[in-house]
Amino acid sequence: MAWPCRLLICLMAALLWMTPPAKADADVTALLSTTLNNHSSIMLLIEPETGAILDANDAASHFYGYSLPQLRLMRIQDINTLGPDEVGAERRRAKAEKRNYFIFPHRLASGELRTVEVYSAPLHDGGGHTLLLSIIHDITGKTVADSELAAYRTRLEELLTRRTSEALEAQSRLRFWMTLGLALQTVLIVALVIAVIRRHAAVKEVEHEAHTRRRAEEKLAVANADLQRFAEIAAHHLQEPTRRLMVFSQRLAKLLGSPPNENIAFSLATIEEQASYLHALVRDVQVYLAAASPLGPMIANDPARIIDQIRADQRARFSEHDTAFQIDPLPPVLIDAPRLRYLLTALLDNCLRHARPATPVRIHISGQMQNGRSILRIADNGPGIPLEFRTRVLEVFEHLHSQADSQPGTGLGLAVVRRIVESCDGHILIEDSPAGGVLIVIDLPGETL
Incomplete structure (x- = not known):
């Protein structure tokens, strides 16, 4: 099947070569639709650098299960199940004309995988743009050349090995970060438990200190009340002796009449004066105790x-x-x-x-x-x-x-x-x-x- 595909590619290249430059620059995507749209072969016109599908024919729409407008919004990476690196490598090889025949696994709109032969060749339009024309044949279940099939299987095995390795590495990294996260979580839980225990102990200590302080304040209040009461009672009982000192000093002065000497008069006056002062002092002590x-x-x-x-x-x-x-x-x-x-x-x-x-x-x-x-x-x-x-x-x-x-x-x-x-x-x-x-x-x- 290689010769018909090569013939179609040569025909497409000739058509593009014959197209005037100004027109080719504007109608290059329309050329596929008008010239080869009715051809039974599956055709895709691809932008090599990005993989964007610029155009496709009705056979491609029927095969992949996407409408033409949908296909024109997709990239070849959305269809080819190989990774971006593999697809990019294959595109670069095709662009350099190192290879125009490939076997790829393509995914249909239904999710079904098909093994396809891809004939690709670069096409140059009059405006200096390089496009990639891919003619695709479904070979799912068909016998193909042993060398190509072996190469295809080799690529699939390499892809599987690489992706398995990447998955294992990702799993290893995930396991590492999960282990680290669990370790950190354990440390945080332990630290939280320690903090809770310390806080509980601190609360207990504060409660104990508060209780001790309340007891001390209560005892102090009782002692102050007792002392206040004692001072009030003592001041009250001191009032009567001081009053009697004043009264009896005055009475003694009257009984003596004219004192025989100045010493007796001075002594009586001093007793009366000090008794009066003591009386005032006891009174003011009572007032001070009651002032609060x-x-x-x-x-x-x-x-x-x-x-x-x-x-x-x-x-x-x-x-x-x-x-x-x-x-x-x-x-x-x-x-x-x-x-x-x-x-x-x-x-x-x-x-x-x-x-x-x-x-x-x-x-x-x-x-x-x-x-x-x-x-x-x-x-x-x-x-x-x-x-x-x-x-x-x-x-x-x-x-x-x-x-x-x-x-x-x-x-x-x-x-x-x-x-x-x-x-x-x-x-x-x-x-x-x-x-x-x-x-x-x-x-x-x-x-x-």
Whole structure:
């Protein structure tokens, strides 16, 4: 069958040679359709470099089971079951005219495989393009030349061997990556298990520490409550002996009448004075212990109203010091009324107690609301407090002046004030007054009345 196929190829080449260049460049695919379309041999016109099927005849459409438009959209690689490398190698050999006869396995549209003889030869059109004309004969089940069949089988065996090798290599690579993936997964699982165990242990440890801390806090709270209760009871029981010391010292002074000497009078006066001081000290200790707990409803109270009450109750004492008040509008503060009264009383008492000798007392009370907080300022014209003592005077039993002064304090007044303010989520500062004395700044929660 080689001679008829070669004759057809020669005829096709002659037709292409006789075609004018301009026309051949445009109608080369149509030439196959118009000249050889009715021929019974299967013909494909192929672009050698890409394998694109440029045209086919009706016999090819009938054999492969694809319509002509479908075939013109396909590549020879879609039909030839050899791999791209093998098909490419065969195309390059055909292009170089080293071979024009092949045996290939072709797949039909139905999926059926057919063994075919392929006669291929390059065709040059007038435009300088090189095409490949392939004439195909179905030899499935037919006897062919032993040499060609042996070569065909050899190529198939080589292809099978190569693809089997590639499959084994791919399987080996897949097994390697699967093994590596399983190993990594195992490592991650182990690490996750270790992390979970450590986290569980850490949670247990934290829970144990939290439980231990709660127990310690509970014990501390109980101990503080016991200590608070003991101090309150002790202060309460100390009140009566101090009161009796004062009463009996006064009674003894009356019984003696005119003391026979100054030593007895001095001793009695000292006993009475110290008993009075001890009484005040025990009283302030009781107040300090109770300062952290509300003594009434925690509501918004007006400081100006409380100050008016204090001024009315201590009018004589303020008059004695020739005290002048300047009270600006004050914001309300969120605190119980009894402790607010004690706080303001203690601060005003300090203004009088530490006033300059023979100098009228001037007290300026102002305030403002800032971000929901009430800021109260109490300024006087006294001698002031040196910077290094402004923190110490807020502690318990801290005296700015000697207890030998005419009106010594217990050292608890400002400490009680600080305790009240801090128990209400506030804070207190001591600054310089514009009048030269002390400026007490109190920051407390505020609320609109």
